[in-house]
Amino acid sequence: MDYYEILNLGKNASQEDIEKAYYLGKTTYNRDSLAHYGLLSQRERWYMLRKIEEAYQNLNNPEKRRLYDLKMLQKGAETGNRVYFRKSTLKLEIEDAGEKKSLWKRIKYILFSPKPKK
Amino acid sequence: MSAKEKIPELSVHHSPQKTIWAVGGGKGGTGKSFIAANLAIHLASQEKDVVLIDADLGGPNLHTFLGMNDARLDLGHFFTNKVSRLEDTMAFTPFDGLRLIRGTDQIPFMANLNYYKKLKFIRHVKAFYAKRVIIDIGTGASLNYLDFFILSNPGILVVNPEPTSIENAYYFLKSCIVRILKSYIEHYNLKDLIRRIADQMDGQSKSIYSFFNTIISLNKSYAQVLYKALNKFTPCLIMNKAKSERDYLLGESMADVVQKYLAIKIRYLGAIPYDENIQISLQKLSPYLSTFPDSKATLSLKEIAERLVESNP
Numbered sequence: 001m002d003y004y005e006i007l008n009l010g011k012n013a014s015q016e017d018i019e020k021a022y023y024l025g026k027t028t029y030n031r032d033s034l035a036h037y038g039l040l041s042q043r044e045r046w047y048m049l050r051k052i053e054e055a056y057q058n059l060n061n062p063e064k065r066r067l068y069d070l071k072m073l074q075k076g077a078e079t080g081n082r083v084y085f086r087k088s089t090l091k092l093e094i095e096d097a098g099e100k101k102s103l104w105k106r107i108k109y110i111l112f113s114p115k116p117k118k
Numbered sequence: 119m120s121a122k123e124k125i126p127e128l129s130v131h132h133s134p135q136k137t138i139w140a141v142g143g144g145k146g147g148t149g150k151s152f153i154a155a156n157l158a159i160h161l162a163s164q165e166k167d168v169v170l171i172d173a174d175l176g177g178p179n180l181h182t183f184l185g186m187n188d189a190r191l192d193l194g195h196f197f198t199n200k201v202s203r204l205e206d207t208m209a210f211t212p213f214d215g216l217r218l219i220r221g222t223d224q225i226p227f228m229a230n231l232n233y234y235k236k237l238k239f240i241r242h243v244k245a246f247y248a249k250r251v252i253i254d255i256g257t258g259a260s261l262n263y264l265d266f267f268i269l270s271n272p273g274i275l276v277v278n279p280e281p282t283s284i285e286n287a288y289y290f291l292k293s294c295i296v297r298i299l300k301s302y303i304e305h306y307n308l309k310d311l312i313r314r315i316a317d318q319m320d321g322q323s324k325s326i327y328s329f330f331n332t333i334i335s336l337n338k339s340y341a342q343v344l345y346k347a348l349n350k351f352t353p354c355l356i357m358n359k360a361k362s363e364r365d366y367l368l369g370e371s372m373a374d375v376v377q378k379y380l381a382i383k384i385r386y387l388g389a390i391p392y393d394e395n396i397q398i399s400l401q402k403l404s405p406y407l408s409t410f411p412d413s414k415a416t417l418s419l420k421e422i423a424e425r426l427v428e429s430n431p
Binding site: 001008024025027028033034035036037038039040044048 | 279280281284285288289367368370371372374375377378379380
């Protein structure tokens with residue numbers, strides 16, 4: 001997730017939007033919040049709080065934000081904007097997947113490949 | 119694969135003249151029936167063509183929320199083939215433009231509806247004409263309720279600002295997600311993966327997002343299929359019985375957590391304030407919306423209805 005995704009912001013977010021999103025993020029993952037009850041471990045909650053803080057520190061500072069946006073633009077040009085998460089989902093076709101055997105092989109490889117020994 | 123395990127239909131294209139909303143959630147007493155009944159009353163006053171279905175198979179009581187004591191026919195007549203069409207069980211209500219398909223309390227074990235009866239029910243819901251259909255589904259995460267919720271557009275999850283309610287709501291959403299993923303995986307005969315998904319969710323990491331990241335790191339296109347399958351599932355959230363500003367914000371916070379950790383987008387429709395008059399209206403068998411038309415809860419319900427209509431005109 002990039003900083004904008006962490007704070008649920010659009011790329012054109014104003015300073016006020018950033019402040020609001022930061023407040024909501026801190027409230028959401030606060031220890032006393034009910035929003036993560038039964039779903040997140042302590043570790044995951046801390047991780048998210050750290051990421052929110054990091055995102056805020058970078059987006060709240062205009063110069064840091066400019067540099068970050070520039071970096072993201074360059075990265076986008078190199079990697080093609082991570083289209084696998086960004087494609088329209090209006091038309092879902094199960095046939096989008098590869099052939100049955102091929103899919104099974106790939107997922108089997110992902111889940112059952114031997115782990116490297118320490 | 120047994121028939122029981124299959125989702126009736128993976129992709130539903132409702133007829134264009136109709137939207138089907140299902141009001142559900144894991145925990146009992148959150149206000150599902152209250153919200154379903156009052157949304158229907160409000161929409162009927164605006165659109166004149168609303169059908170409310172009491173699909174709480176284990177404990178129907180929508181008729182009580184509408185102030186209706188008796189009905190000639192109910193869902194039991196349909197499921198026992200006493201009537202051939204679901205729409206034959208529709209009853210007019212005291213509200214212009216609103217019809218009710220009443221749940222049955224005459225047939226034991228109705229909650230254990232078998233797969234074929236469920237299919238028949240869904241087929242008939244999609245077949246009759248009405249501008250809006252609102253289905254009140256029961257408590258819990260049984261396969262029948264999950265399927266009604268998944269197949270509606272959108273499913274509306276009702277929660278209260280209490281840990282038990284929130285815990286059950288997440289369990290309900292996770293069950294929906296597993297149900298969707300499982301159906302896709304079964305389509306490809308990847309049964310071992312089902313167990314892995316369950317382990318992933320019940321183990322240390324409960325993030326569906328991290329599950330996807332694992333697959334993406336090795337093959338984007340296969341992850342894309344499953345991710346897209348989930349992306350079609352876009353439920354809405356209502357925070358009922360809100361007592362403070364913090365409770366209002368909690369809905370937004372839950373939507374954020376769901377998006378980040380369950381990899382689905384849930385739309386927060388807003389909060390309905392706690393109001394003791396709801397109990398009073400129930401005791402009087404008098405629908406809340408018409409008894410307290412200017413209350414804060416009524417105004418919130420109307421705003422929520424408008425948001426729903428805007429996104430499903």
